[in-house]
Amino acid sequence: MHDGNRKAGMGLTRIRTARARTAEPAPLGCDPADLAQVESVVVASGTSFGKGMRILAPDRRYGMYAVYAFCRLVDDVADDDGTPEDKSALLRAWHERIAGLYAGRATDALDRVLSVVIARFDLRQADFDAVIDGMMMDAQGPIVAPDEATFDLYCDRVASAVGRLSVRVFGDASAEADRVAFHLGRALQITNILRDVAEDAQRGRLYLPRELLTRFDVPLDAARAVRARGLEGVGRVLAGRARDHFRAAHRAMARCDRHAMRPARLMGATYSAILTAQEKQGWRHPERRVSLSRPRKLLIAARALVG
Known part of the structure; x- marks a missing residue:
């Protein structure tokens, strides 16, 4: 099988066993x-x-x-x-x-x-539709050096919209929870983009904003961009932007239901650590994808859940 x-x-089997033991309905x-x-x-x-x-x-x-x-x-x-x-x-x-x-x-x-x-x-429904529209952006052809507005729209659709669905399932449907989704979604997506520059380039994709690439003299071409010296500067600027979003997300979390925000705190802490590892490594060799060890992940989870 x-x-x-x-x-x-x-x-x-686990669901059926638990249901039989407790005589309660399935989730x-x-x-x-x-x-x-x-x-x-x-x-x-x-x-x-x-x-x-x-x-x-x-x-x-x-x-x-x-x-x-x-x-x-x-x-x-x-x-x-x-x-x-x-x-x-x-x-x-x-x-x-x-x-x-x-x-x-x-x-x-x-x-x-x-x-x-x-x-x-x-x-x-609008949040489900936004996720689909984000995938439509990828489906219509490789995204290559989008302008800043398109870059932010993409991050909102493929990450923050998922966050808006998630916080409600977590247990908080407040405006502040939507604010968490707005900022944390962008922080996570930017972190992913910065970590996956080389992998995305192999698919002909270059999600980095056009304005930043031009500012640091990075070619607007996926294959050439990953070898450009200016990629380091682009990475540093975007990492700083992600840090701003992480901080804004945590400020909003403090105004939300604390118990409901546990998964959001866990995701935020994990991706913040990934971003730290990426910043330490830099972008001179983007093909070296950063990762966290299992003990490190467990420590991060423990701190996020009790802190």
Whole structure:
């Protein structure tokens, strides 16, 4: 059996066992088979996201699994092989699918779970649509040296919009929680972009803002940009911008429900440490992708959750 399917089956067994022991309904009141199918998307991705969400209560944890599964599937459309026209058509179908959920239509396991999550946590259709539109930007051709406005719009759609969905599942739907999503999403996305410059260049992508590239005499071409001396200056400026967003996010977190912000604090602390490691390494050799050791991750998590 495929490893992802095997683990999903184990997840289904855990849900059924827990339900039998406690005589309580499955998380979100959903069919355990539907929950296991959603969880299988998380498991198959190979991400550590699932482990990080274990700090949440079951209803919120499976709510985040459903949001992640949606994001993963639309991201796959943008990254998989296919013409821009084919990808755009598939993403337009996702817009229709999300609209269908808000109209009460559900056709598969993810739809059924997402429908419950949307109603339970009052998720906004505009935020789902923004995520899809972010993937549409990638699907229509490699993004290369976008202007500052496009760069910020991209970060909002692919990261902050996910944050706006997430904070509501975490348990805070306030304006300050949306402010956390605005700043933390941008901080995380900029950190990812700075860490993945070389990997993105291999796909013909160059997410760094055109104005900064020009300022530091970096060619507006992915393959040449990664070898340019000025890349170091671009990296330093963007890292400073990410730091500003991290600080603004933490100020907003202080005005939010403290318990609900636990996952946001964890993500913020982890990515801040990644950014620190990237700043220490610099951008002279962007092909050396920075990472954190497991003990370091555990220490960061402990501090974030109790601090």
